[in-house]
Amino acid sequence: MTGPVDTQDVTLFGNWICPYSVRVSFALAERGIVHEVVDVPPTAARPRGFVVPPEFVDHSPRGEIPMVRIGSEYRADSLPILEWLEECFAARPLLPADESRRAVVRERTAWIDAHVFPPMIGVYYGTHEDRIATASSSMAEALGEMGEWLDGSAWLAGDAPSLAEAAVIPVYVRLAALGRLGFTGPVDTRVSAHVERCTGLAGWNAVSWSDEQTDELVDRFTRHRAKARRPAG
Ligand SMILES: N[C@@H](CCC(=O)N[C@@H](CS)C(=O)NCC(=O)O)C(=O)O
Structure with a gap:
């Protein structure tokens, strides 16, 4: 199409x-x-x-x-x-019209996928403290890199929300759960301000979690850890 x-x-x-x-x-x-x-x-x-x-x-x-x-x-x-x-769809695009700006959005979107998602997943799937701690610090480091993009800019890639925001939103949605599963931060202050800004977006309302959803993720992975740590036999 x-x-x-x-x-x-x-x-x-x-x-x-x-x-x-x-x-x-x-x-x-x-x-x-x-x-x-x-x-x-x-x-x-x-x-x-x-x-x-x-x-x-x-x-x-x-x-x-x-x-x-x-x-x-x-x-x-x-x-x-x-x-x-x-x-x-033409309305309210998340890619800018300008080709060189599109390239920046795409590069940062791919970067988030490659550098923020793996440690995030490592935190909640982690079954041993040392692995969880390593994932946690890699995630904090990746958020620090995103903080650089946000230095003096409200949005991750350009002057409006873009595909880069769509890419990272799931991380923001589960930050509270990640904190309870071993993500110890720190969260770059520029990223915290960005999270706050994102909560004002129309898309946020469609995906934000209730306390029950946060509890469900935490419970699910707490059980996963308990099972992995149980001695065999
Ligand atoms: N690269 C894919 C990954 C999608 C993915 O891993 N989805 C998971 C759920 S979060 C899935 O469907 N796994 C297969 C399964 O649950 O059977 C994407 O970006 O959409």
Whole structure:
């Protein structure tokens, strides 16, 4: 599909607990793209007896959320989905018009994916204190690098929220949970101010967590740790 389309026939297959789905939910809401949501929890978080929708099974290349359908076309993988939404919808873009500015947004979006997400995931999936501490300090270091981008700038890449905000929003949404799972910071003060700014965005309301959702993530990974630490046999 090329060029903006006027269809509103958009469906997101995803789940609140999946950080990659959160990127797409945020972008859809931020851009005011009307859509349906089909809840597909990650395999590890599926309730017993959950039936995976056949449409998801049929069209998802790797069985991963998020997946988006626009009209009769499907895409998976959060960052390519965000780019696809930019191609398909003109309103409130998250990529600037200027080509060199687009390049900066894309570079920082990819950087967040490569340098903030792995340590974040390392914190909550970590089962041993030393690994968790290492992930925590790598994450703090990556947030410090983002702080440099925010020096004198309200947004991560340019003068408006962009795909870089969409990429990092899932981290912000779960910061409280990460703190309870061993992320000891520090969070760069420029990043804290950015988090605060992001809470004022339309997309934030679509993805922010209740205390119950924070508790659920913490409980899930606390159980995961207990299980991993239990002596075998
Ligand atoms: N690179 C993908 C990663 C997506 C991903 O890892 N999704 C997880 C859930 S958070 C998933 O669906 N895992 C397979 C499963 O749960 O069966 C993206 O950016 O969207």
